[in-house]
Amino acid sequence: MAAASLITADTNPPQIEVYEKCKNHKKRQRILINYKKQHDWLWRNCRGHRQQFDTATYWLLVTTLLTLSASYGRADYYRNGVGWQPPQPILPPLQPIPPPLGSLQNVTCIAHDTKFTCDCLSVNQRLQLPHLIGYVFQVEISNCRSLTIEANALEDTQGLRKINFKNVENLILKKYALAFPRYASNTPLIIEFDRVNFELIDSHAINGNIEEISFIGGRIDVINPFGFTTLKDRAILLKMDNVLVKRIEPQAFKKFAVEQLEIRNCIFQTNVPSKAFYELEVLNSLRIQNNNFQEVHSHAFSFKIINKLSITENYFAAIDAEWIEAYVRESVVIRDNYFGLTSPIAFKGIHIHRDYMHSELLELQFNNNTLQLPVETRPLEFNERFALNIKQLRYENTFGCSDLDTAQKPPIPKQAFFRNNVDNIYVLSKPIKAVATPMNGMNGQMIAASRSNNEFVLLNKYIETNCQPRSYLTYILLGVLALVLVLLLIGIVVWLQVAKRRKKRKLDVVLPEPRTYKETQIIYQIENAGLLKTDL
Numbered sequence: 001m002a003a004a005s006l007i008t009a010d011t012n013p014p015q016i017e018v019y020e021k022c023k024n025h026k027k028r029q030r031i032l033i034n035y036k037k038q039h040d041w042l043w044r045n046c047r048g049h050r051q052q053f054d055t056a057t058y059w060l061l062v063t064t065l066l067t068l069s070a071s072y073g074r075a076d077y078y079r080n081g082v083g084w085q086p087p088q089p090i091l092p093p094l095q096p097i098p099p100p101l102g103s104l105q106n107v108t109c110i111a112h113d114t115k116f117t118c119d120c121l122s123v124n125q126r127l128q129l130p131h132l133i134g135y136v137f138q139v140e141i142s143n144c145r146s147l148t149i150e151a152n153a154l155e156d157t158q159g160l161r162k163i164n165f166k167n168v169e170n171l172i173l174k175k176y177a178l179a180f181p182r183y184a185s186n187t188p189l190i191i192e193f194d195r196v197n198f199e200l201i202d203s204h205a206i207n208g209n210i211e212e213i214s215f216i217g218g219r220i221d222v223i224n225p226f227g228f229t230t231l232k233d234r235a236i237l238l239k240m241d242n243v244l245v246k247r248i249e250p251q252a253f254k255k256f257a258v259e260q261l262e263i264r265n266c267i268f269q270t271n272v273p274s275k276a277f278y279e280l281e282v283l284n285s286l287r288i289q290n291n292n293f294q295e296v297h298s299h300a301f302s303f304k305i306i307n308k309l310s311i312t313e314n315y316f317a318a319i320d321a322e323w324i325e326a327y328v329r330e331s332v333v334i335r336d337n338y339f340g341l342t343s344p345i346a347f348k349g350i351h352i353h354r355d356y357m358h359s360e361l362l363e364l365q366f367n368n369n370t371l372q373l374p375v376e377t378r379p380l381e382f383n384e385r386f387a388l389n390i391k392q393l394r395y396e397n398t399f400g401c402s403d404l405d406t407a408q409k410p411p412i413p414k415q416a417f418f419r420n421n422v423d424n425i426y427v428l429s430k431p432i433k434a435v436a437t438p439m440n441g442m443n444g445q446m447i448a449a450s451r452s453n454n455e456f457v458l459l460n461k462y463i464e465t466n467c468q469p470r471s472y473l474t475y476i477l478l479g480v481l482a483l484v485l486v487l488l489l490i491g492i493v494v495w496l497q498v499a500k501r502r503k504k505r506k507l508d509v510v511l512p513e514p515r516t517y518k519e520t521q522i523i524y525q526i527e528n529a530g531l532l533k534t535d536l
Contacts, residue, residue, distance in 0.1 A: 107141070107147070109129075111136075115136065115139070115140065116132060116138070116139045118139065118142070121143060126170075129148075132156070134156075134158070135157070138161060139154065140164045140166070145169050146169065149177040160187065162190045165192065165194065167195050171199060175205060178205060179204065181209065193213075193215045194214075194218075198218070198220040198221060201224060201228075202224050203225055204229055213228075214239045217241070219243065221247065222249070225250055226252070228256065229254050229255060236259045237261075238258045239261075239262045240262065241266070245266060247269075249276075250274060254275075254279065255279045256281070257282075260282070264290055264291070265289075268294060272297060273300060274297045274299050275299060276301070277301045279304055280304065282307065285307060286303065288312075289311075291315070295320060296319055298321040299321075299322060299324075301325070301326070303324075306326050307330045310331075311324075311337060312335045312337065313336045316338065319346045325350075326349065328356075332362070332364040332365065334364075335366075336367075339371035340372050342372060344381055346380070348382065351383055351385075363386070364388055366388065366391075368392045369393055369394070370396065375397075376398060376400045379416075390421045393425050395426065399459065399463070401467035404463065410463070410468065411467055426457060427459055428455060429462065
């Protein structure tokens with residue numbers, strides 16, 4: 001009854017009726033203060049019990065979520081986390097796992113704050129990167145003579161943002177060595193290789209949630225197929241600068257999107273096979289600059305989309321068919337390159353992307369390039385949707401006068417490519433031996449500059465000098481002159497023969513030979529002795 005009366009009193013307090021009827025402001029304030037003081041104990045009791053209940057519920061939920069995340073966090077994501085595992089013992093942060101018996105010795109990794117420093121100290125033996133666990137922002141690996149990274153070596157790290165390799169030799173990246181699934185970490189990775197010599201980049205060695213990859217200096221012996229695959233949905237940068245690539249397999253770089261792709265100052269010692277760079281998307285710019293290539297096979301570079309394409313100052317020993325396939329949206333610049341033994345359809349694979357919606361034709365700049373064709377000069381083929389801009393195109397071939405339209409005065413080339421660019425195309429004035437290999441690291445621009453101006457002549461000048469039709473009168477005069485010379489030669493020969501015969505008919509008077517002093521003395525002695533010559 002007491003409780004019921006209390007609740008009734010709380011539900012309909014008498015002060016409320018007084019409050020509603022009161023019109024005086026001071027009385028209303030006084031009534032409110034009395035009401036709060038009288039019934040504040042009930043509010044405090046209810047609020048206290050509710051806070052205790054919410055706190056207990058919160059900690060129960062947190063404990064449950066931590067247990068579940070610890071159990072599922074160790075599932076192998078390449079097996080899609082099959083099966084539930086019991087919670088593992090909690091390890092301290094930044095702790096490397098020791099290697100199993102019989103395996104390679106681990107590199108000593110020192111943890112400092114949120115950074116792992118793994119220094120091999122230039123030990124002359126093969127080491128391996130330990131399996132790292134814990135929250136870490138950066139991992140730095142340096143000064144290794146020989147290093148192997150096994151699969152999923154960094155899969156149990158949290159918050160990893162940057163991985164640096166410095167001064168590492170004979171690095172072997174096994175399958176899934178640097179693989180970071182998208183759901184394992186919300187932080188895209190930055191990987192830098194500075195003066196690193198790779199012995200092998202195995203298939204799927206580098207993939208996952210990676211934002212930037214840079215190769216600065218060093219050497220790559222072998223890149224297996226699918227070495228670089230499925231990077232971050234939209235990575236920012238893939239850069240190769242001053243790298244020696246000994247062998248690259250087909251589909252080494254396959255199916256990923258990147259904002260910017262740069263290949264600079266690199267040397268490819270062997271041929272670049274078909275589909276080496278396969279179905280890539282370069283959302284901003286592709287720059288291939290100052291590189292040295294051997295033969296580049298058909299469709300070696302295949303891009304689904306490129307905003308800006310720039311190919312400058314490169315040396316290509318040979319180009320096979322359509323070596324690059326690209327769909328461009330904004331600009332194409334091909335400048336200061338040397339293309340040896342190039343196919344006439346080498347650049348036909350460059351197209352305009354379907355997203356290009358401007359009414360004006362997209363310009364393709366093809367400036368200051370030197371190329372050599374397997375046969376005599378032939379026109380290059382480009383996509384007709386481009387506005388072709390050609391300046392100083394040099395052919396290391398002579399031009400055939402049979403390809404001229406002699407009905408025109410002066411004669412003009414039959415092909416529209418030569419006819420439209422007759423003032424910007426140069427040909428050899430005479431055949432010379434082509435450059436087979438670059439001399440002292442010369443790029444395309446340096447090779448072009450090394451040619452003397454006398455070796456190349458402007459196409460229209462070449463036509464005027466070597467391909468002008470001559471009149472028949474000239475040939476008649478030349479024939480008459482030749483006949484006169486022949487008759488004159490015959491006359492000279494006949495005269496010489498007659499003179500020789502006359503000379504033979506002349507009688508030559510034989511005079512006695514003069515006597516020597518000794519012979520004269522002998523004759524005098526004989527005459528004085530009274531002897532005759534017949535007695536001698």
